[in-house]
Amino acid sequence: MAANLLTRALGALELLAQNGRGLGLQVIADTVDMPKSGAHRLLAELTRLDYVVQDPDSGQYRLTGKLPSLGMRHLAGTGIIGASQPLLDRLARYSSELVRLAVVDGDRLIFIAKSQGARTGLRYDPESGGEAPLFCTATAFTWLSGFSDDEAIRLIAAQGAMDPENRGPRAPCNFAQVLQQLSETRERGYGRAIDMSSPGMSAIAAAVTAESGSQVLGILSIGGPTARLTEDKMNEFAPELLETAAELSSLPALERYLSPLGRCAR
Template identity: 65%
Template structure:
């Protein structure tokens, strides 16, 4: 059955998100299994609506800022950042590391807000909007620990294959190696990843839950270089991480967006 026009248009956008420098027409057509002529018509329509532009010097197709602008306007209007940012700022100032909040969006964890506490020296400071990798991040371990092992594996598999070679030396190389991280999170109330996502990086994360349903709506994390974020330091930061996550859980109903995420997740199961 042929993909709908909407499905193909979203496929183009999601593909170009991964290639900020742009892609040629033939590559886009090949990646999406479309005829070149069909891809050209679709890109022309996306260009007409302001979502795609073709670079005049290279002929490559790139996303414009229209989509990101809409996303930022959405986050600003839904109130989630207004609710969360003070808590993130306070925690980042205390620990001197990067603090991030990811929200549960269906079967994904998307980072939407952050506060940088490291003012000098080594800094880990990725942009918001990225999706947490489910097999090797503390954020994912905290969230997945609330599911059965079978459901956690299903969620990981749905995101794509495990690419341990692209991450740190402690990155799990299969589903079985992920499970001990989830069990740790269940027993201790927070997820931990050392040299998993990146070499020399450590992170801990705790869930933010909707107080009415008890379902996870977000995950709060602290991340930084392992030379600073040692096991001893992690032990010192855990109570503050858990306390801030609990505070966000209490005030999360102030944001319609977080509340709707919890309801949507409930309806999906």
């Protein structure tokens, strides 16, 4: 019973993390499969612990800053941010675009650090903490290219239905198109996505590996507006991207913390 309640409590927190504007009691109860009365008691306890707050006007529940703060303190304690940030900042200055580091966490890619190099014009600057879609991003293509096609499909399917209509005009619409991107990534040596994850946005990405090279620990990317991050610019930035990814691969803090979280290609 206690384990089941813990599962539902964590499910409620994950649900609220995906809905920043908050959700009503009934929606939360239905999603975590609890009676409305039980969900109310659960949310009351999370509110007492300061992880959740209820809007007095709408009655909706949303997360407080306690959980994100906990995560950031944890990352700071691992040494990953402090060790990697100077390299991200250097690559951002070089490219004048957004540089991000995603880490492999089981079957997911989570963005944990970034550096904004664009100082004028249109800027692409999403918040850290998000999960990379596996069917339409340069970050995902880079990671998935290390797996067999069957395993790559399994990982994409496990994330949920592909939703190309809510992505860029060139987002893959089926597994065959994704597999073509993976084949091109293997041949090229780094991932590339043009007008796929979002309309008018493009990116290139390279793998950060354990020193042995046998395990991908994370993915380093450069992203920006397609009008500015052209194919010529991608070709120009690629050597610096790959060199920076190799430097990140040599940082002991990354391998020490990330190796147990990742999964080896097979």
